[in-house]
Structures are given as C-alpha cells and as structure tokens.
Amino acid sequence: MRQALLAQRGHMFPWVPVFLGLGIGWYFTLRQEPGPELRLALPVLTVVLSGLAWGASRRDRPLLQAGFVALALIAGGMWLAAERAARVSAPVLGYRYYGPVEGRIIGMDRSASDALRLTLDQVRLGRMAPARTPARVRISLHGDGGTVPRPGQRVMTTGHLSPPGGPVEPGGFDFRRHAWFQKLGAVGYTRIPLLGVAPPEPGAARIFRARMALAEAFRQALPGETGAFAAAITAGDRSGMGQETLQALRVANLAHLLAISGLHMGLLTGFVFLSLRRLLAVSERLALHLPLRSIAAAGALVVAVIYLGLSGGSIATERAFVMVAVVLVAAMALRRALTLRAVALAALVVLGLRPEALLSPGFQMSFAATLALVWIFSLMTPKDGQGAGWPGRGWRGRVLTLVISSAVAGAATAPVAAAQFNQLAHYGLLANLLSVPVMGTLVMPAALVSVLLMPLGLEALPMTLMGWGLDWILAVARFTAGLEGARGTVPSPPPVALPMLCLGGLFVILWAGRARWLGVAPVALALILWQGTTRPDILIAETGGLVGVMTPEGRALSRERSESFTARVWLENDGDKAQQLEAAGRWQAGTAIRHATGKRAAGAAGPCEEAEILVLNVEAALASRATGCEIYDPARLRRTGAVAIYLDKQLVVTASETDGTRYWNSPELSRSPGLWASLGQRLSRSDLTAARGPE
Template sequence: MALAHARGVLFVWVPVFIGVGVGIWFALPQEPVLWHYACLVAAVLLGALCHRRGPELAQPFVIVIICVILGMLAAGARAHLVKAPVLGFRYYGAVEGRIVSIDRSQSDMLRLTLDRVVLERTPPSRTPERVRVSLHGLQGFVALEPGQTVIATAHLSAPEGPVEPGAFDFRRMAYFDRLGAVGYTRVPVLLLEPPAPGAQWINRFRAKLRAGVEAELPGDPGAFAAALVTGDRAGMSRQAQENLRSANLSHLLAISGLHMALLTGFIFATLRYGLALVPPLALRVQSKKVAAGLALLAGAAYLALSGGNVATERAFVMVAVMLGAALFDRRALSMRSVALAACVLLLAQPETLLEPGFQMSFAATVALIAGYSALRGQGRHLPFWVAPLATVVFTSLLAGLATAPVAAAHFNRVAGYGLAANVLAVPVMGFAVMPAAVLAGILAPLGLEGPALWIMGKGTAWILSVAEMVAGWDGAVRAVPSPSWQVLPIMAFGALWLVLWRGRTRFLGVVPMALAFAVWSQSERPPLLISADGGLVGLNAAGGRVLSAPKGAGFTARQWLENDGDLVEQEQAAMREGFDGEPRLRRFSFGGWRMAQIKGKGAETRVEEACLVADLVIVARKVTASIPQDCQVIDATKLRATGPLALWAQPDGGLRAVPTKTQSRLWTGFKRAEQFKIYMPPHTDQ
C-alpha cells in the first residue's frame, strides 16, 4: 500500500494540512464562536485517542484531521490574541503618538507608524493601538526618528477592505498588524517629546545606522545598502524600487531567506574553516557546532536589527531550524527541516499563509531542495570554473520557476528577463555585498568599516545598474490577469504532490498543476465594477477596462487595472471609448441597460434628471429623495452595506450584483452582504 510505503516521510505533509486548516478558517463567512472551538478541541482529543488505539492504517488519516483542526485552532487563537480597537468613524483632528517606524508609501511619501495613540474626543477604548500617517505638504521641521512623541492634525479612517470581490484585503492584514487606522496630514508634524532613555533603542539604532551608511554611500546605492542592513527602505527612490521589481530583483531588497542564508552561511563557513586552520582548536572543539551556534546568534542579531518584519522572522525560523539540525548532527537542508519551520510559522502566525512572501519563500526553498537532491553528485562532472556559474543559473532557474506563478497571481506581472537579471546580480550579492556587510559590522566599532562599505556600495550600484538595464528591455514586464481563488491552492497541491510524494504516482501532481493553469486561462474578470463610494466605475470593453474618471480613487483604479492584467495608467484608461457626458454625469451602456453615474456636490439632487436617460443610476451620495418608479438606484447607503460591487449581465436581462462584504469576521466589523439581482425597469422593451 502506498501509505505503508511512505511511512517515515509523511511528516513533510504535516504543515500542508495545517495550512489547509488555516485556509479553511480564513475562508469562513461567519466568525466562529466559543462552542465551535470547543467542538474542535474535543475532535482533537478524540483523534488523539483514535490514533493511540485505532488500527495502524487509519492513523495517517487521523493525523490529517488533527492537523487541519490544529490549523483552524491556531488561526482562531491568533485572531483573538491580536484583537485591538479599529477606528469606527472618519476622524479629523489632533493625532498624538510615539513613532514606531518610518517608511514610504506607494506615492513615495514619508509615512509614520505611531503607537501610544491619543485622539481628540475619543476614549481609549475606541482609540486604535497603532495608526499610520502619510506626510503630505510642507514637512522637515523635525528630524524624525523612532521613539519621538509627535503630534499633527490628520485625517484618519479605518483600513480599507478589498477594492473588488476576491481582491487583496488590506483590512485583514492591518488587523493582524494591530493597525487600527490609516490616513494623512497636510500640516507639519511637531515634536512633543524626545525619545525616552532606552525607548525604541533598536529602532533608533537602526535609524542612526541607516543615516551613517547613506552618509558614507550617497544616492540609491547607499540607500540600498542601508536597506539590506536595517530593513529600512525610506531612502530609496521609487524609480529604483520599480526597476528592481521589473527585473525580478526586488527579492534582493527585502530582507528574507536569501539575505539571512548568505549572512549566516558566510559566518558559519568562515568560522568553521577558520577554526580548522588552527590545529590546537581543531583538535579540541567541534568547529561545526561552534560555527552553527555563533551563526545562529548572528542571525538573531540581524533579525532584531532589521526590524523583525514577517519576512525576516520567517527567514530566521528556517535558518534556525537548519542550524539547529547542524547542532544536533542532523541534515541541515532537508524537507523535514523546511516542514518543521513551516509548522512553527503556521502555528505562531497563521495569517502569513495568505501572504505572497510566505508562499514564495517556501516554494523556492522546497524547489531548490528537491532540485538539488535530484541532481546530487552530478556537479562532479563539471570543470571547477563552470560549477559556480552553473550553480547560480540552476538556482535562479529553479527559484524563478517555483515563485513565478505565485508572483504573477499576487502582483499581476511576470518579469520576462528575470533569469538573466538574477544571474548577473545574485553572485554579486552573495560574494561581495553580504560578506562586505558582515565585515563592515565587525570593523565598525574600530572605525575601520570604510573599505568594506566601499565594496558594498560598488556591489549595490552594480545590482541597481543591472535592474535599470533589464527593466528597459522590450517585454521586460508582462501583465497577467488575476486568477480565481481556486487556482493557487490547486497548483500548490499538484506541486507538493510532485515534490513530496514517493514512487511513480508522484507524477500525477502534474494533472492538478495543468488544471490550475487551464482554470487561470479561463478566468473571467468582472464586466462592471463600482467603487466603494460610487465615485469610480470601471467598464470592461473590447480595448480594456474603461474608467469613468481620469483622477480620484487612484488606488482603486490601479488595483482594477492590475487585476485585469493592464499596465496603463488611470488617465489612459479614462480616455478609452465607453463613457459619455460631463464629468459629474457619465452615461454608458451595459448588458442592454442604459446607465449613468452621478458624483460631486449636489449629486443626490440630480437623480431624477439622470433617470430620464438611464435605467440604473449610480450615485456617489446618499439619496433621500423619492426615486422615479421606473429607475433603479445604487447610492452610497447601499454601497456602504455591500462594499464595492461587481455586476454581471444575466441571460434573463437582469444583473447579478456580487458584493465585496461577504464575510462577517473580527477584522471586518460589519454584517456580511449577499448577492442580489437587479431587474430591468418595467418601462423598457428588454
């Protein structure tokens, strides 16, 4: 029997089924209550009893059920542990708080994350634990650094949800980050109190370190070098980051598995072989274990220095498991080590399962271990000068193939020349930039870090030049539409079956992978989208999605176009043919319906006028006046209950409206909405 043959290698499937449980919990439409969790705990206890006393062949199936339930319990426990107030209204007034971090928004504005928040006329029970404020207008009166208590007059609101059904849910991510409000200020930020002694000392040290590196290495190369050391990208230009993204090199900027592996690997190798060169030490100490222990401490220090974001935490857990394996004389790189790291992360931070960083890092790691295991011993036939280049090419190819579908599904783009860019850039990162960073850290207390930083700066300048060159090639970036939600789980199951199972039946994993790509190719985008406030409408036409306005709701417009696999800007999309009329009263046709969109001051008073030329009117205001009997209206009140809407024409002439607010969960704070139908008004001939 296949299961009996696979005994001893089934542990690698444990995180897979824990992940299934986490995914099921996040997909639930309603928040589970206490008795649901009590039933799950009882099921685990019953499963443990069955595993102990039941037949041997049933034990794997019992473990599968237990793992799925553990995933659900971990997700539920985590959600309740991080629960914090979320701003329940639009706020304008004084915002006071302590700076926790400083970064940049997508619009390239400085952005502050504050804790110890105080809002005017808002009791502490309703005040968010953390808020994030983008700095617009004239700033620079205060040299901002973590630990300072600042005050500003700002606009705040709760984090927004998806811009369309099934899209990325920023509100959920903010909930698990305990981020209860986001907003902006157009007035200068003022300093109330300097950092208290010892407060935010790591973040303050990171800020000083970043400033020191950027002072030694000006421009984007220095900002890149500082980001590699501290995780702080605030000094990098938006264009440089966009070039890295277009060349599939943005993974070099985010402190993740590659950086942690290069750092700890360099320290491990240097210490192990360095101790071996000293005979008295080599004979008396176990150099491998000493090197592993010190490399682990260096990794922990790097984790703290880099700000401890989720990607770095994930990387540290994986490195810690591998170095721990070396300490206990186990194979450091194996599927079991990766599985153990995945179990730790999924049980401690279940929400990371939904993040592209988690999916891409584990996809790359599993693919590399499987690929190199299949080719074990083949490198002996290569000349010594060819082996390093072949290793870089093979590593980049494997990691690129494993992560490309995930990146395309989340970011709607494929880097056409990512392999070439990685072959040119990754060796420089591994052999020059990261070793120089380690040497600079060692020499800094002696004031001798200059030469190492110079090497680091030359390396980062090379990487940025490669990114700029590759991003400028024709076809460097190819847009792809967002897949339906089933695609990635089906694809992941097929890939995991192909890699983790044993025997010839493993090749059956190709079938679900092919099915996933087939489903993706047939994914249909919503023909009509309405934004959360009704101020923007997107009509899918033959030449691409047409937007009702060239400005306003920029984030929503950008997300719609990216999800369509369309790289044009909002202004270009608004110039496409599909809408007629003045900017505040736009007319268009869809599915045999005459439609109109009204917005701007006094929009609610123009409903009757719009109904003369339309069967359905979208109003970016609350409508309180009577509505003509032969006219349908979607106003701000309805959209507040449904969220952004997707409309689909039906064979019977009606419209199927798919809401975005389909879950009533801890992070949503509202009642879920159901799909509904809109039927043609009686006065038409349809």
C-alpha cells in the first residue's frame, strides 16, 4: 500500500474534491441536523486531522498522511454543508394560505402546466408578521389580464400559497430541501389578475431588467419557438418555450443546449479566444512582442464574466463559469488548460461556494462529461508530447474528434441521466452530432455578434443566421424525438447505486496505474443492484389526494387528473411510459386499498375489513365512519409524509422516516439561531450570570 501511494505522487490533488464531496454527501444523509456544538467541533476536527497529516508527512508515513488528509477533507465537507444550510436559513410558510400576496419580481419562468411563474422577494402576506414571512415566494399566474409583469416591478394579487412539498415518495427528490437553499419559503398560484403596485426602482434589478430586455429583443426579431430558444441560450429566459418543444429536446437528449452551462460558456469563450488571438496575430510587431495567448485568454474571461451576468447567474451557469475561468487563467499563465487538476480545482470552487450543488443533476452530469473527455483525450495523446492535435488534422480529424467527444460525453452522463430522470435517449448521439457543430460554429458566434451590434442597430443579419441554426436544431430534435423507440425508460435505482457507480468511475479515471481497473467492480455491482431494484407495491401521496398500486400492467392510479405532478413522478420512477389517464384506467374497485376524496365520499365510506387500507384527503374524524381498517388521512400524512408499502416484505416506509429532522422539514429548526449567533447568546448569558453572582 505504501508503494501504491508513492506511485500516485503528482496525481493526488484531483482526489481532494472527491473526499470533500464524500463529507458533503454524508451530511445530507444524516437523519438529525447537527447542533451548534457539532458544527463547532467539525472545523476543529478538520484542523486537528490536518495537523496529524502534516506530522505524518514529516515522519515519512505516506499511508497515515493520506488517511488523515482524507478524514480532514470529509470533516471539512460536512462542516461546509452544515454551515451553508444554517446560513441560508429563512422563514418557511407553515400552513396553507389564501389572501393578498405582494412582492418584487426577481425571476420569471414557466411552470410544468405552461403557466407564467414569478419569483418574488420583499414579500408581504396579509397580516403576517415580517419575522414569519417567507423571504421569497413563487407563484404561477393562471388568470387572464392584469398588469404585464416587468423585472424589478412590485406587484400584488390574491393567491393560494403552501409550504414547499416534500418527496412524492420516500427517498425521492426532496423539493423542500431544494427550496431551502434558494430561500424559497412558499409556492402557489393565483387566478386573480396581477396588479402593479410600484414601478421598478431606478437602481434595483438592473441586471435582471437588462436580461429580460435582451430576451425580448431576440423574441421580437425571431418568431415563435426560435426566438424563445434564442432568449433561453442568451439570457437564460425560458418563459417563452412551449412544453412540446421542451419535451422534444429532452427526448432527443438536446435539453442541455437550453441550459447555459459548460457547452455554451466553452463555445462562446473559445470563439472569443481564437478570434482575438488571430486578430492580434495579424500584426507582426504584436505577435513578436506580446503574449497573445494570455491577452486572448484575458479577453475571453471578460466576455465570460459579462455572459455570466446577462444569463442570470444560475447554479449551472456559475459552475460553467468557474470551469472556464480555471481553464482561461491556466492559459494566461501559459500552463496546460484542460487537465484533471483544472477540473478538480473547478469542482473544489463550486463545492466550496455551494455544497448543495453536489446533489444536483447538472453538477453530476457536467463534471462526469468533463472528466471523461479530459481523461480519454489524455490517453490518446502520445506520452512524448508529440501529436497533441490527435486524432488528426483537417476535416477528418475534426469529424472524428466530434464523434469521440459526443460518444464519450453521452456514455459518461447516461447513467446519471437515467438515475435522475429515468430515461435514456436512444438517438441522443445522432441528435448531438447533428446539432452541436451548428451550435458551436453558427449559433453562438452569431449570438455574440448580434449582442455587440445591437447598440448600432445592425443586428438583423447575425440574428437571421442565428435563427437558421436554431431552426435546424429544433428540426433535429423533433425528428429524433419522433423516431420509434426514441425514449427509453428505466426504474429508479436503489439509493446506494448512483454513489457507488460514480465512485467506481472516479477511481478508474483518477487512479494512476493498472489498479485503476478495480473501479470497474463497484460500477458493475451498482448496475446489478439497479437491475434488481424493486418498486413499492403501494404509494400514497402526502396530501392523501392520490394512490398508486402496482399491477401486472404497471402502476394503477386512483385519479385521472388530480395530483398530476405526483402521478408523473411515480410513473417515471417505475420506468413506465404511461400517462396519468392511461394509468388511471388500470384502477379496479374492490382491491385491498380504497381511496375516497371529498367529504361526501369519505363520509360514505362504511366498515371495511381488517386488512384493508383506506386513504382520505379529508380528516377522518370529520368525514368518515369507516372502522376496522388502516386509515391514512391528512392529519396522519402530515406526520408521515408520502408512504410506500412493500407487501412481500411487509414493510411500510414513510418520508418522515427517510428524511429525518432537518432544517428544511422542521420549522422549529429553521427558526433556531446559527452557530455564531447561538454561541453569542450563550456567552452573553454566561456573562450576565457571572455579573449577577452565584444566585
């Protein structure tokens, strides 16, 4: 083991974000939120372990040194995540609310039902005290007429709000956790027309208004879905995209072209870098006396900063900017830009700023693709440094490079996409081969030139060229999505499968030497576990509004339309392509589980057998005379959350059991003071006690 570690010298830094991520992941699997004492102990433990690692290095004990460093990084990751969760603490609505909603518009997008959705801050709710009012709310507009929302404008309406919902099934995606880190304390809808209360303040939301103005300019110049696509990739505004187009892009594995991520940032900055370098090289004097590579990289970095601001600065865009910034700074320093060290440094920065990003599909997929590409092309490059342009020059080499890049990136991201979204794009490689070159050679350069020429009013021609490229990409997406068998589905894997698969892949890529192939074993084991996964026989929604029972034909749903989001996620997690209406047709009366909705139906529920389960969406004490059966009503489901029942195992699993007591699902924790505030309170109480004397 000592010799194996010594052989890794020079290859150890990429493991730093891996062990930091293990600590972050460990924090999110805890059943109980760490208290202030533990959050104080974690940084102390990190420092102590770091000191022990330094001492082991002084005594030439590489095995001990590596162990202490790994433990220090794990402890540091747990501390980062815990402090981040405490630092973003904000009030969460504790009950269903109907009444006046007022706030300032800081975000606009589309809901799953294709309704315009606003994110508001500086919120006021009825007579609610400011200390209990959520910092941000998100509300969908289902009414007609009213004020046309503008960025930074203060608006009001009358709406229905509720706390962010928990997992639709135990162990599933936890929207409450996602909303907690966005300081989103309530979500809801309104059917009342929006009313403008005050215009945007002169200095407020300036970047947001510039983004929306840019998006509107593209929508005005390019008709229909083409203009909406242009607004999405330039300003991060997807509010104009239709659901059919979004679905076609997902099925064709082209949805990544919508998110302003590494591909867009890389294409844009790469175009700027090459253009500046060649433009400056026209002058022989400049070429001989100035570091053109460094100057071009600096210019590309400035463009990346501007693009980050105009695109809205989402988590995916921030992650892409960090990656590109690391590469460009390396280029400015005349160092190799695309290395595993650069990827590791970018991951370290992202996890340090936003530890919760580790759980996001965007983080997992983007770094999986980047790591795989850097590793594969490093293996293809001869060790003597010659032939760095492999796999060849000219158009054949470029085509081969494109094919290899698309295949490697697709293979690296496919397991993550399958685990997170339960689908496989069977023709994704074809769609990307036909679309990504157009995005890189036509769309992104034309978008940059359009923005630069807008102040002069000369953007018509580049916008037209951009529109042609986007029309081609949309045509490819629709054609590919329409092919038979374009979309494959898979059931959700066991919780341990994806981490095991990722760690095995990381070992293959990051370990130096033949022992790296030992990482194939956990990958294979993860796939075996995935293949043998079992889905719950019965699922009960946390509202009591929907029940799903597994049948030989697939999951049968108790309702045709209500709880559409929950129904869609259940079917996707089953790997079932059916829609809710089709799944509701599988429901048969007289089974061991009954579902009654509304007070009248619940009140009519008579006696039932001992082995039966009755699910209600109203309080059982008020509406039901059912006796002799297991009853799940809203009062019980508020305590348990969503319920999964495995008949063969005679096992009942609830969301509250799997989630534990955390900031995002326990209001009393969310109102507790942070680490330093808590310590300050204790210190002040201690000083007061000392001043008053022993009594």
